[in-house]
Amino acid sequence: MGAAGDEKAAAAAGGAAAEGEAAVDSKDLQQQSKALDKLTDHVEDRQLDSSRVQSAMAALASSKEADWNAMRLREKELAAVKINPTDVEIIANELELDKKIAERTLREHKGDAVAAVRFLLQ
Structure with missing residues (x-):
């Protein structure tokens, strides 16, 4: 009976060890699951507040319109400047530039031709 008793004890010990491993494995799996949830939940699904979106879009539109108006005003100011076609x-011939660039710079x-040439030579 000694050998049979040893086998039962070994089987009981093995069963206890298997239960202990199962408990450790389940805890380990739970920890891994929690860690995975933290990673995947890091990016939250948030609903955008429609009023915030609309106000941001309105701000962008007004900024774009203000930029457009400023550009039109600048172009009007430049068109009003009197320049000498000569x-x-x-400038276009001596610096080998397009006439439009030379005119715009003037x-x-x-x-002021001297200031324009100095600017172009920088």
């Missing part, structure tokens, strides 16, 4: 020709420098 200066445009000289207008930006209020028709």
Whole structure:
């Protein structure tokens, strides 16, 4: 009976060890599951507040409109500047530039050819 008793004791010990491993495995699985949930829940699904979205869109639209108006005003100011067509020709030929660039630069420098050339040579 000694050998049979040893087998039962070993089987009982093995069963206890298997239960202990199952308990450890289930705890480990629970910890892994919680860690995975934290990773996947890191990016929350949030509903956007429609009023905040509308106000942000309105701010963008008004900013774009203000930029457009400022650009139109600047173009009107530049168009009003009197420039000498001879200066445009000289700058375009001597610096090998397009006439539109030479004219624009002259207008930006209020028709001052020297300032325009200095700017272009920088």
